[in-house]
Amino acid sequence: MxxxxxxxxxxxxxxxxxxxxxxxxxxxxxxxxxxxxxxxxxxxxxxxxxxxxxxxxxxxxxxxxxxxxxxxxxxxxxxxxxxxxxxxxxxxxxxxxxxxxxxxxxxxxxxxxxxxxxxxxxxxxxxxxxxxxxxxxxxxxxxxxxxxxxxxxxxxxxxxxxxxxxxxxxxxxxxxxxxxxxxxxxxxxxxxxxxxxxxxxxxxxxxxxxxxxNMVNFPGSVTITTRALNQGKDAPALAITISNNLPHDLPTGTFGEKEIQLALIFLKEGVQVAEKTVVVSNEKQPLAAGEIKKLQIPLSPAATRADTLRLNLERHCESRAGRPPIILSATIIDSVSEAFH
Ligand code: HEC
Ligand code: HEC
Ligand code: HEC
Ligand code: HEC
Ligand code: HEC
Incomplete structure (x- = not known):
């Protein structure tokens, strides 16, 4: 009972x-x-x-x-x-x-x-x-x-x-x-x-x-792969592929000035030596479900000397000032210098 x-x-x-x-x-x-x-x-x-x-x-x-x-x-x-x-x-x-x-x-x-x-x-x-x-x-x-x-x-x-x-x-x-x-x-x-x-x-x-x-870092929602281009030559660059694995646009919804940004942070022995931010998509030009976006990012000499690269995919929204960006995906690559030398 x-x-x-x-x-x-x-x-x-x-x-x-x-x-x-x-x-x-x-x-x-x-x-x-x-x-x-x-x-x-x-x-x-x-x-x-x-x-x-x-x-x-x-x-x-x-x-x-x-x-x-x-x-x-x-x-x-x-x-x-x-x-x-x-x-x-x-x-x-x-x-x-x-x-x-x-x-x-x-x-x-x-x-x-x-x-x-x-x-x-x-x-x-x-x-x-x-x-x-x-x-x-x-x-x-x-x-x-x-x-x-x-x-x-x-x-x-x-x-x-x-x-x-x-x-x-x-x-x-x-x-x-x-x-x-x-x-x-x-x-x-x-x-x-x-x-x-x-x-x-x-x-x-x-x-x-x-x-x-409440759903930060949803596993696998967006995947990012990187490849070094022009190794050791004059114009080093990174080739980056971003796949939207969501069953809807990234970002979805046409209101609110939303932007998806990729932040690249280059570190050498734990100290930041270079930084770059690129816009991946926004509500006017979103990535459709299943769509893949390829980016080529030229690198400064300082960036090629880094030993670690942090990649953060962030959702920003202009109309909600004061709300911290939402990290959709975070990756760390720790063999950057080998790729270029
Ligand atoms: C005095 C307490 C009380 C108040 C105030 C109250 N409820 Fe309830 N509500 C209950 C109880 C008890 C149940 C039945 C729960 C059960 O059987 O598991 C219930 C059931 C429900 C359910 C069904 C939930 C289900 O599991 O399907 C909903 C929806 C709900 N209430 C919404 C509301 C909303 C909206 C309000 C305000 C307008 C409200 N309730 C105010 C006590 C209350
Ligand atoms: C956007 C629509 C939406 C709003 C707004 C909303 N609910 Fe619900 N509510 C849901 C859905 C959907 C479920 C079923 C969740 C499930 O079981 O998957 C639910 C479930 C419930 C239940 C039963 C399950 C439980 O959580 O115990 C209650 C009681 C309830 N809601 C009360 C409320 C009250 C009180 C509010 C306001 C403070 C509220 N809801 C606001 C959509 C809503
Ligand atoms: C496989 C998981 C998944 C499913 C299924 C899914 N979503 Fe999402 N959704 C996400 C993720 C991850 C984000 C964060 C990316 C973003 O903000 O654009 C998101 C973002 C959103 C946003 C906010 C967009 C913004 O940036 O303000 C809305 C609204 C939304 N989803 C609604 C829906 C609706 C409605 C459905 C069902 C028809 C749905 N989602 C199905 C994972 C999912
Ligand atoms: C059919 C439902 C619907 C109607 C009608 C609607 N909205 Fe919305 N609105 C939404 C949804 C859902 C969102 C959030 C996701 C998105 O952007 O689609 C939203 C988001 C917004 C936002 C962004 C909110 C923020 O805080 O960033 C604004 C502004 C807005 N709507 C204004 C309007 C105005 C003005 C009207 C009338 C002309 C309107 N909406 C009519 C569903 C609607
Ligand atoms: C009655 C209308 C309505 C319903 C039903 C509704 N939404 Fe919304 N939703 C909105 C509006 C309007 C906004 C935008 C509000 C704003 O940003 O000011 C919103 C915003 C959101 C957001 C953005 C949240 C954020 O943190 O910025 C998500 C995600 C979302 N809705 C998911 C859902 C899901 C999942 C369901 C079904 C369980 C649902 N909504 C049902 C009207 C609705």
């Missing part, structure tokens, strides 16, 4: 308490699914965070949470922001398969209810095991495990992905972008709620921290 008699005793009191409340028509949690008839008021993320503590903490600070407040979005969308932009940057309900603007708590951007609240119920991917759910739940909804959810807003990337897949089985968005976690859907914050949630099953699910930082 999983639970001790005391917990069961207390639980039945709680069941009775909530049961009485619900039966008496005074549902204490009805605000969680309530949207005003004119659509100007509705639930807030922090209210969900009272029980879904981890999901709320993970989501805060992500690009999704900042999709409306982002400075570049504010500048581009006008004031008040155009309704057509709010469709994806502050949406109401994507479960319907189409997107429409939300006219309350817009600062929350792509928020809990955007992805989960539809037709008065909270939709999610798992079977429901809770004794009592404070809001109506529609479990086992396959939409949450499918790339179709991401495609509601990332249509352009989805088209690239479909082309790369070309009928084969390849990884879906979630598998690369969102780490898995093991947990219960809700967390207790006081004695009563702790006992209540102890009945819920734990399951494998995914974090809500959908950020590029």
């Amino acid at each position: 999983r639970h001790n008699p005391l917990a069961l005793g207390q639980t039945s009191i709680i069941v009775l308490f909530f049961g009485t409340l619900f039966i008496s028509g005074c549902a204490p949690f009805s605000h969680l699914t309530w949207i005003s008839p004119e659509g100007h008021d509705g639930p807030q993320a922090s209210q969900c965070g009272a029980c879904h503590v981890e999901q709320y903490q993970e989501w805060q600070g992500t690009a999704h949470a900042g999709a409306f407040t982002s400075k570049t979005f504010q500048e581009a969308a006008g004031s008040p922001a155009k309704e057509e932009c709010l469709r994806c940057h502050a949406p109401l309900d994507i479960n319907t398969g189409k997107t429409e603007a939300r006219f309350f708590h817009q600062k929350e951007g792509v928020t809990c209810i955007s992805c989960h609240l539809s037709q008065g119920k909270m939709h999610g991917p798992h079977p429901i095991s809770a004794l009592i759910t404070p809001h109506p739940v529609q479990g086992n909804d396959p939409f949450y495990l499918s790339p179709a959810l991401c495609a509601t807003c990332h249509g352009e990337t989805q088209t690239q992905w479909q082309k790369a897949a070309a009928g084969q089985q390849i990884r879906i968005c979630q598998e690369c972008h969102i780490p898995t976690v093991q947990r219960r859907a809700a967390k207790g914050t006081n004695l009563f709620s702790k006992i209540l949630v102890s009945f819920d099953e734990k399951f494998q699910t995914r974090s809500h921290a959908i950020t590029l930082e």
Whole structure:
């Protein structure tokens, strides 16, 4: 038996308490699914965070949470922001398969209810095991495990992905972008709620921290090979081949002034002797899925005397000043001097 008699005793009191409340028509949690008839008021993320503590903490600070407040979005969308932009940057309900603007708590951007609240119920991917759910739940909804959810807003990337897949089985968005976690859907914050949630099953699910930082150095996403040219002669150079092994463009998405740069750092006995940065691609001229780019980089005499070369492939974004570049791939070659002498 999983639970001790005391917990069961207390639980039945709680069941009775909530049961009485619900039966008496005074549902204490009805605000969680309530949207005003004119659509100007509705639930807030922090209210969900009272029980879904981890999901709320993970989501805060992500690009999704900042999709409306982002400075570049504010500048581009006008004031008040155009309704057509709010469709994806502050949406109401994507479960319907189409997107429409939300006219309350817009600062929350792509928020809990955007992805989960539809037709008065909270939709999610798992079977429901809770004794009592404070809001109506529609479990086992396959939409949450499918790339179709991401495609509601990332249509352009989805088209690239479909082309790369070309009928084969390849990884879906979630598998690369969102780490898995093991947990219960809700967390207790006081004695009563702790006992209540102890009945819920734990399951494998995914974090809500959908950020590029969370997937740094994704193995094999981009590969780089180098070869020395004109060894020992007048015009030494490096031939570099970069392959985009991702199932979408590098970078993907047409907004935000993104640039992929290759930084070459030449070291001799641990001290930097030369440095060079080349632009590999940007959102206007991305590398398509599977595309290979060849670069020829002339080297200074100092660079050819280096013993070690560090290659960092970095994603920069002008519109997010202050965000450190994301390292997509880092390679160290420790036989540079032999190649040239
Ligand atoms: C961009 C869409 C999106 C947003 C925004 C979002 N979720 Fe989710 N949520 C998902 C997806 C997708 C899953 C399924 C993850 C899996 O199991 O692969 C999920 C799963 C869940 C689950 C069940 C699994 C778990 O993590 O325990 C809960 C509860 C949940 N979300 C609550 C929230 C709350 C609360 C917020 C706001 C703080 C939120 N979600 C914001 C897409 C979203
Ligand atoms: C008073 C606590 C409480 C609050 C507040 C709350 N929930 Fe829940 N929620 C639960 C419980 C309990 C379950 C059922 C968990 C289970 O059976 O595993 C649940 C289930 C869910 C699920 C289904 C998860 C799955 O595994 O498929 C989603 C999605 C969800 N809630 C989203 C939300 C959102 C969005 C809000 C805010 C608008 C919210 N919840 C507010 C307690 C709460
Ligand atoms: C409701 C619309 C919507 C849905 C659904 C959605 N996204 Fe997004 N996503 C956005 C918007 C808008 C941005 C850009 C926000 C910004 O940078 O200000 C974004 C940004 C991102 C980023 C960039 C993150 C970063 O750290 O800069 C990634 C990665 C991403 N989304 C992946 C996903 C994945 C994977 C899914 C499916 C699980 C998904 N998105 C579902 C609208 C959405
Ligand atoms: C094989 C792993 C993989 C799969 C599958 C994948 N991605 Fe990515 N994605 C990455 C990597 C690695 C990056 C970082 C490179 C970059 O920033 O361009 C990235 C970048 C992104 C970005 C941010 C681009 C930027 O620089 O701001 C978005 C948005 C995105 N992916 C959405 C998606 C969507 C939507 C899907 C599904 C249709 C998907 N990805 C499938 C690995 C993957
Ligand atoms: C179909 C959904 C959709 C619509 C409609 C939409 N966007 Fe976006 N927007 C996205 C997604 C997804 C991203 C992030 C990935 C990318 O660049 O594609 C994004 C990113 C952005 C960014 C970069 C955010 C940052 O912080 O760097 C800006 C700016 C932006 N959008 C402005 C707008 C404006 C202005 C409109 C209205 C004219 C608009 N968007 C309409 C989905 C959408």
